[in-house]
Amino acid sequence: MKFFITFVPVSFSESLICVFYPETIVSMHIVKACFLFVIFSLISPHLYPVGINPRYASLMANGPAIKVTVNPDKNEPFELIVSSNISLSADSMATYPSDFNPKDTKAWIVVRNLTNNKSDTCYISVVPWVANLSELKIKKIIDERYAILGKTEDTLLFVYKNKLYKTGEDLNSRNYLSDFVLKSTDYYWGYLRTPAGSFIRNDKDIFYSVDERNWMLDYTTKGRGIRNSFSYTYDSISQTTHIFAHDYTVTGQDTFPHSVYRKTISPINKTQWEKVFTFYSKDQWAVDKSLFPACRHIHSLVTDPYTGHIWIGTGDLNQHSHIYYSDDNGNTWKHVGMGSQEWRVLSIWFTRGFVYWSMDTAAPPQKLFRISRNIYNKNGYWPDMSPIVSGGELKPNVRYMIGSFTEDNYYSKLGYKVGDIVFGNSSVIVNDGNSFFSLNDPVNDYREIVASLPNNALWNCVDVYDQRGDVVTIIPSNAEGQAIDNRPRIFGVKERADGSVDVQELLSTNRGKGVSSQFYPYEQDAMGNMYFQTYNMNFYFSQGLIQTQLIWNDFVDFKSGFLDAEEMEDVNTLLLSLKDCDADSVVWQVSKEKKIKWSNLTNADVKSKILKVYRDSANNYLYRALTFQKDKAPSASNYVRVEKEKRRTDNKNLRRDPLSFGISLINNENEKCIVIKCHDSIPEKVNIILYDLSGRAVYSNTHNFTLNNTFEAMLNNFQQGVYLLRIHGFKDYLTSKVVL
CATH class of the missing domain: 2.60.40.10 (Immunoglobulins)
Structure with a gap:
C-alpha cells in the first residue's frame, strides 16, 4: 500500500502532513513490497534525516491502533509503504484487522523520501495482548548503581555508593542510615521490616538490625536469593515472627539440594535459622528418578497477605516444576500442582479473591493462571491438581509421571523409567506396585487461564499503584522464547472490581543483547515513580536504572x-x-x-x-x-x-461546623425513639454510638447519611436520663448531649 505525501511547514514549532491520492493509486491496492523491506532494513535509519516514529511497536490483533508519525527531510515529498497484513488510515493510524495468527506476527511500515530515496522503517510485532493503551513512561535514565533493597509502605531502603539510605520521596531525597557494602555482582537484593527487627539479604548473606543503622551478619544460605524470595509471617497473638528465605542458583552452581530456611523470633524464643523444606537436587534425581520432590532450584517464596500462608514455586524441568504452600508457618508443605512448564513459576501474587502465577519458560504459549479462594473455602485446603493415582485405570489423553512400576508393566516394556512422563493407556492397571502422578486430568484442574502471552519467559513481579490508586501487578519478560520477537517487555495485570482481569503491555525495547536481557523490577516510591534495572541492554548503563511513571487506561469502551x-x-x-x-x-x-x-x-x-x-x-x-x-x-x-485540616481564616461569616444535624426525640408511652437528620451528605458510613454517664456504650449502629437523610434509633428499653451521642467515621462529625 503506498501513500504519496508532501510536507508543508506551518510554523517553526509544528508541521502539517498532507496526504494526496493520485488517480493512479485511488484503489490503494496492496503492494507486495518485500524486496523494498529487505533493502530498507539494511539502511541505518539514524544516517538519514527522514525518520519514522515509532521504529518498533507491538500491535494487538483486532485491537487499539498505533499512531505513526513521519519526520521528513525539509519539505520534500515521501511515500509510506505498508506490509500487506496491516492497514494504515489516512491519518496514519495502523491496525491489524484480523484475529491473532501465530504464523503472521511480522509487519512493517517504511517511509521513503521520493527525492533522495532515503528511508526509515517501523518494525511491528502483531500480538494477542492489549498494547498501545497504557504505558510505563520513562521519565529518567539513571547511569549510576542504586541498589533498591525494598520498601515498607511508601519508604524505600536503598544503597548508593556503599551507604544505606531511606527515602519517603524519590532517590534524590536521601536520609543516611549507615555504611553498607553490597556485593558488586549481585542485584537480587531483599529487605524486610518485621515486628522483630529488619533484615537485608545480599547474595547468600542475611543481615539483621534492630534500628536499621547497625547491622550484623545473621546467616549465610547455601544458594543466593532472587526477587520474591524473602518473606515473613507474624502472629499478633503470640507475637511470633517467622522469617523465610530459600536457595536459588544459576547454571554450574545448581548441583546441590535446594532448601527453604526459617528463623523464628518470639518474646520467649529465638531460634537459629533452620531448613524446613529440602528438595532433592537435579543431579540426585538424574541418578534415581524415584526421588520426589526434586528441582533444579527454587524460584520464589511469598506470603499470602490474606491468609498468612507461604507459597513457593520451583523449576525447571517438567518433573521439577512445582507449586507448594504451607498453612502452618513452614512446619508442613502441601502440593498444589506440577508436571509441565505451566507450573514453572517465578511470580506468585494475591488478591482478595484469587491466587495468581505466571510461567517462567521459553516454551510458548506462556500464560497467566489463577485459582479462586472459593476452592480453598469449600475444602479447607487447596486440593492437589497432580495427585498420586494408586488404583483404577489410566485415562487416555491424560499425562502421567511414573511413580513406580513392576517389570511387567506396559510402560516398562516400552522402555520408560520411573520419573518419565507418559500418556495414559486404559489397559494399564494401577495398584500398589504401579503408581502414577496424574498431571493434567481436567477432573482435578481448577485453574483459570487469565491471559495468553505467547512469546518470552515471564519473570519476577511487583505490585504498584496506578494514577487511579488501583493495584497493578508488574511482570517483565526477557527474551527467552522469541515466539514473536526478541524484545524484552513489561506487562501490567489489573484485577477489576468485578473480578475480571485487564492485561496490557506497558513498555518494550529493541535494545536487548541476548535472551537474558530484561527490565528487572524494583519498587515504586512515594512520588509514584517505578524503578527498573536495565539488565544486559545496549545503550544503557550496566546495572543502571530507569525511572518510570505508570499511566494506566482501562480496556473499556466508556469514559x-x-x-x-x-x-x-x-x-x-x-x-x-x-x-x-x-x-x-x-x-x-x-x-x-x-x-x-x-x-x-x-x-x-x-x-x-x-x-x-x-x-x-x-x-x-x-x-x-x-x-x-x-x-x-x-x-x-x-x-x-x-490534605488534613487547614487553619481557617478569621472571617466570622464562615460556618465553623461543616455539618448540620437535626436531632429530635419521640418519647411517649408506646415509643421511645431518637431521630437524627443530616442536612448534608457524609461521604462515608458512620458509627452512631450512645454513651451513658459512666462512659459505657449502650447503643451502637452504622448509617450512610445522604442529603436530608434521617436515621431512627429505637430506645424503648432505655431508662430516663442524660446520654452522650457521638457520630464518627474517619473523623468526628457530632458529639451532643441527649436527654431521654
Whole structure:
C-alpha cells in the first residue's frame, strides 16, 4: 500500500502532513513490497534525516491502533509503504484487522523520501495482548548503581555508593542510615521490616538490625536469593515472627539440594535459622528418578497477605516444576500442582479473591493462571491438581509421571523409567506396585487461564499503584522464547472490581543483547515513580536504572471520567466533581494516603457525580469514583488527595461546623425513639454510638447519611436520663448531649 505525501511547514514549532491520492493509486491496492523491506532494513535509519516514529511497536490483533508519525527531510515529498497484513488510515493510524495468527506476527511500515530515496522503517510485532493503551513512561535514565533493597509502605531502603539510605520521596531525597557494602555482582537484593527487627539479604548473606543503622551478619544460605524470595509471617497473638528465605542458583552452581530456611523470633524464643523444606537436587534425581520432590532450584517464596500462608514455586524441568504452600508457618508443605512448564513459576501474587502465577519458560504459549479462594473455602485446603493415582485405570489423553512400576508393566516394556512422563493407556492397571502422578486430568484442574502471552519467559513481579490508586501487578519478560520477537517487555495485570482481569503491555525495547536481557523490577516510591534495572541492554548503563511513571487506561469502551477537587468558602470543605464521565452510576471511595486500601462511601446506585468532603483533623485522605455502566466492567477515575485540616481564616461569616444535624426525640408511652437528620451528605458510613454517664456504650449502629437523610434509633428499653451521642467515621462529625 503506498501513500504519496508532501510536507508543508506551518510554523517553526509544528508541521502539517498532507496526504494526496493520485488517480493512479485511488484503489490503494496492496503492494507486495518485500524486496523494498529487505533493502530498507539494511539502511541505518539514524544516517538519514527522514525518520519514522515509532521504529518498533507491538500491535494487538483486532485491537487499539498505533499512531505513526513521519519526520521528513525539509519539505520534500515521501511515500509510506505498508506490509500487506496491516492497514494504515489516512491519518496514519495502523491496525491489524484480523484475529491473532501465530504464523503472521511480522509487519512493517517504511517511509521513503521520493527525492533522495532515503528511508526509515517501523518494525511491528502483531500480538494477542492489549498494547498501545497504557504505558510505563520513562521519565529518567539513571547511569549510576542504586541498589533498591525494598520498601515498607511508601519508604524505600536503598544503597548508593556503599551507604544505606531511606527515602519517603524519590532517590534524590536521601536520609543516611549507615555504611553498607553490597556485593558488586549481585542485584537480587531483599529487605524486610518485621515486628522483630529488619533484615537485608545480599547474595547468600542475611543481615539483621534492630534500628536499621547497625547491622550484623545473621546467616549465610547455601544458594543466593532472587526477587520474591524473602518473606515473613507474624502472629499478633503470640507475637511470633517467622522469617523465610530459600536457595536459588544459576547454571554450574545448581548441583546441590535446594532448601527453604526459617528463623523464628518470639518474646520467649529465638531460634537459629533452620531448613524446613529440602528438595532433592537435579543431579540426585538424574541418578534415581524415584526421588520426589526434586528441582533444579527454587524460584520464589511469598506470603499470602490474606491468609498468612507461604507459597513457593520451583523449576525447571517438567518433573521439577512445582507449586507448594504451607498453612502452618513452614512446619508442613502441601502440593498444589506440577508436571509441565505451566507450573514453572517465578511470580506468585494475591488478591482478595484469587491466587495468581505466571510461567517462567521459553516454551510458548506462556500464560497467566489463577485459582479462586472459593476452592480453598469449600475444602479447607487447596486440593492437589497432580495427585498420586494408586488404583483404577489410566485415562487416555491424560499425562502421567511414573511413580513406580513392576517389570511387567506396559510402560516398562516400552522402555520408560520411573520419573518419565507418559500418556495414559486404559489397559494399564494401577495398584500398589504401579503408581502414577496424574498431571493434567481436567477432573482435578481448577485453574483459570487469565491471559495468553505467547512469546518470552515471564519473570519476577511487583505490585504498584496506578494514577487511579488501583493495584497493578508488574511482570517483565526477557527474551527467552522469541515466539514473536526478541524484545524484552513489561506487562501490567489489573484485577477489576468485578473480578475480571485487564492485561496490557506497558513498555518494550529493541535494545536487548541476548535472551537474558530484561527490565528487572524494583519498587515504586512515594512520588509514584517505578524503578527498573536495565539488565544486559545496549545503550544503557550496566546495572543502571530507569525511572518510570505508570499511566494506566482501562480496556473499556466508556469514559470513567476525570475527578477534580475544588475548595469551597470554608477551606476545610471541598467539592469533588467527576467530569467527562459516561457512567450510569458511581461508588465514591476513600483511602488513607500512606497505604492505599479503598473503602466504599456510598452504594452502587448513586447517580450524583458531585460529592462534598471535609478535611480530616489529623490525616490526609485519597478520594476517587468507581464508575459503572450496564454490561461493562467497572472502571475507576483518577484519585484526588485531600490534605488534613487547614487553619481557617478569621472571617466570622464562615460556618465553623461543616455539618448540620437535626436531632429530635419521640418519647411517649408506646415509643421511645431518637431521630437524627443530616442536612448534608457524609461521604462515608458512620458509627452512631450512645454513651451513658459512666462512659459505657449502650447503643451502637452504622448509617450512610445522604442529603436530608434521617436515621431512627429505637430506645424503648432505655431508662430516663442524660446520654452522650457521638457520630464518627474517619473523623468526628457530632458529639451532643441527649436527654431521654
